[in-house]
Amino acid sequence: TTSPIVTGGSVVAVKFRGGVVLACDTMLSYGGTLKFKDVCRIEQLEPDLFVAASGEYSDFMEVVRVLRNKSRESFLHADGVTLSHRDYGNFLRNLQYSKRNKFDPYYDTFVLAGVRGGQPFISTVDMYGDQFEQDSALTGLGKYFGTPLINNQWNPDCSEEQAIQAVGEVFKMLYLRDCKGHDQVDFLILREAGVERRRARVNGEWNHDMFRTHANEKRKR
Amino acid sequence: GTMYDLSATTFSPEGKIFQIEYAQKAIDNSETVVGVRCKDGILLGSDKLLFSKLLVPGTNRRIYNIDYSVGAVLAGKVPDGRALVSHCRKEATKYNYSFDIPIAGRILSERLGLFVNAHTLYGSVRPFGASVILASHCPEEGYQLHMVEPSGQAMGYFSCTAGKGKQVVKAELEKKAFRELTCREALVPLIKMLILSHE
Numbered sequence: 001t002t003s004p005i006v007t008g009g010s011v012v013a014v015k016f017r018g019g020v021v022l023a024c025d026t027m028l029s030y031g032g033t034l035k036f037k038d039v040c041r042i043e044q045l046e047p048d049l050f051v052a053a054s055g056e057y058s059d060f061m062e063v064v065r066v067l068r069n070k071s072r073e074s075f076l077h078a079d080g081v082t083l084s085h086r087d088y089g090n091f092l093r094n095l096q097y098s099k100r101n102k103f104d105p106y107y108d109t110f111v112l113a114g115v116r117g118g119q120p121f122i123s124t125v126d127m128y129g130d131q132f133e134q135d136s137a138l139t140g141l142g143k144y145f146g147t148p149l150i151n152n153q154w155n156p157d158c159s160e161e162q163a164i165q166a167v168g169e170v171f172k173m174l175y176l177r178d179c180k181g182h183d184q185v186d187f188l189i190l191r192e193a194g195v196e197r198r199r200a201r202v203n204g205e206w207n208h209d210m211f212r213t214h215a216n217e218k219r220k221r
Numbered sequence: 222g223t224m225y226d227l228s229a230t231t232f233s234p235e236g237k238i239f240q241i242e243y244a245q246k247a248i249d250n251s252e253t254v255v256g257v258r259c260k261d262g263i264l265l266g267s268d269k270l271l272f273s274k275l276l277v278p279g280t281n282r283r284i285y286n287i288d289y290s291v292g293a294v295l296a297g298k299v300p301d302g303r304a305l306v307s308h309c310r311k312e313a314t315k316y317n318y319s320f321d322i323p324i325a326g327r328i329l330s331e332r333l334g335l336f337v338n339a340h341t342l343y344g345s346v347r348p349f350g351a352s353v354i355l356a357s358h359c360p361e362e363g364y365q366l367h368m369v370e371p372s373g374q375a376m377g378y379f380s381c382t383a384g385k386g387k388q389v390v391k392a393e394l395e396k397k398a399f400r401e402l403t404c405r406e407a408l409v410p411l412i413k414m415l416i417l418s419h420e
Contacts, residue, residue: 069314076286076310 001107004056006030008041009180010142011052011111012170015120015135015156016163019191022113023167024052025174026199027182034182042188045071048114048195049085050188054139055108055127063106066095085114089123089131097129109139115190138170141178146170160189168200175202229341229348240348241341244371247350248297253384253418254283256294256354257394257411258366262404263356265294268386268415288313290323291357296383297371302351305369308336309353326357330367330375338373348372352383386418393417 011024028036042052043064051067053060070091074083089112099105105127112123124130124137135156138146154166164187174181187198225231226239233239253268267283283302284294287309295302312332316324333353340346348371355367368383369375380399382390393414399407 072289075289078286 001056001059001105002103004059004107006035006057007180008039008052008054008057008060009178009182010138010140010146010170010174011041011054011109012139012142012146012167013052013111013113013122013137014150014154014163014167015122016160017157018118018120019115019160019189020113020120020122021160021163021167022050022052022111022188022190023171023185024054025171025182026184026186027180028057029180032179037182038184040186042186045088045112046083046114048116048190049088049112049121050114050190050195051088051110051112053108053110054142056106059106059108060110063092063095063108063110067092085112085116085121085123086133088112089125089133092123092125093129093131096125096127100127100129111137111139113137113188113190115192118192120190141181142170142174145173145177149173160191164189168202172202172204175204228344230344238341238372241372244297244348244350248352248371248383249385249387251297251384252283253382253386253390253415254294254296254354255380255382255390255394255411255415256356256366256368256378257380257399257407258364258378259399259402259404259407261364262358263292263364263366264404264407264411265292265354265356266411266415267294268384268419287329287355288317288323290359291326291329291355293356294354295351296354297349297351299351301349302353305333305337305349305351305353309333309355323359324357325359325362326355326365326367327362327377329357330355330369330377333369334373334375336373337369337371341371341373354381354383384418386415386420389418389420390414 007029009025013022024041026039028039042050044050045067092110107127109126114121122137123133136150149169150166154163171185175183183202183204185200189196225233229238229240252270255266257264265284269283285306287293293306312329313324337349341348353369357365366378367375368378368381380394
């Protein structure tokens with residue numbers, strides 16, 4: 001894909017003490033049109049590993065299929081050797097880089113998130129083949145709007161509530177400022193003990209004092 | 222015997238293809254394997270001889286995964302069987318890629334049958350010296366058991382067996398109604414059968 005058609009918005013993932021939060025909104029855009037309002041953009045690869053992406057959705061679906069096949073290959077061998085989270089990230093990097101070199105990229109930035117052996121894991125791979133394994137991941141405009149919020153409100157060793165709160169703030173900012181932002185967000189909270197999914201709606205504050213007074217002032221002029 | 226057994230492309234006057242029968246012989250001289258369809262699943266078992274103390278236990282595997290919902294046990298020559306397993310995996314993958322659902326046992330066994338049969342049609346290839354017993358599950362058709370033989374014949378079974386002790390095991394299978402047992406209940410009788418076939 002060189003020009004995407006149906007696209008997903010920003011993805012945010014942060015580590016907390018003993019787990020990871022992976023979140024993205026539930027919208028797919030068709031250019032500037034809000035085409036699909038209620039899509040869960042988080043896909044499962046393993047019981048303890050999930051992937052989400054921003055960018056062309058059909059490419060995301062295809063790559064998820066490819067990644068699931070890698071998991072299946074490993075299952076078929078039945079030799080006690082399974083793919084680690086890092087293996088998925090490395091494979092994805094190789095895939096993206098080789099596609100990019102053929103001028104036919106999967107037009108997505110992927111975020112892998114998982115917890116294994118008490119160790120949280122986050123890896124991003126973009127459509128050029130850049131791979132980063134870090135404590136937080138923000139894609140698309142989330143990177144620009146969200147990074148200052150994350151830096152101020154979160155650290156990799158914080159509590160789960162704090163992490164979810166920080167991520168929620170990012171999506172609120174995205175809903176208010178990103179044209180392709182949506183007010184419904186899917187949260188995936190990964191802990192060693194298990195996985196929890198939540199869905200929340202951003203409170204788009206239109207009844208803001210400053211907005212009301214200033215807007216009305218401008219109209220009077 | 223003579224003259225009609227040089228190639229799989231030749232029939233004998235009695236209507237036999239000797240090369241296929243010889244391939245079957247290779248299986249009949251090999252370890253016993255058994256597959257049984259129970260109430261809540263399928264059991265596959267294989268008598269695995271470690272013919273030397275120098276062998277690592279657990280080596281020479283005979284039971285393989287084909288897909289998330291299909292498994293197989295090999296009868297006869299393991300290298301030939303592994304080629305069949307490899308083909309099964311390819312078929313299952315291609316089918317899933319086209320139809321986005323897991324392949325049913327019935328379809329997979331027929332495809333494998335076609336593949337095996339193709340190796341009995343030309344002078345330049347030899348038949349496989351292995352049978353594959355396929356255990357599968359799909360939502361539409363439930364648990365199924367199939368066996369594919371060197372001739373390419375693929376049939377569905379409630380229970381099937383191949384190998385050295387197949388007569389002994391077959392007699393035992395006909396005696397016991399495995400269909401009514403759960404897998405857990407059938408496990409010990411199955412193991413007993415395999416031990417019995419060892420004699």
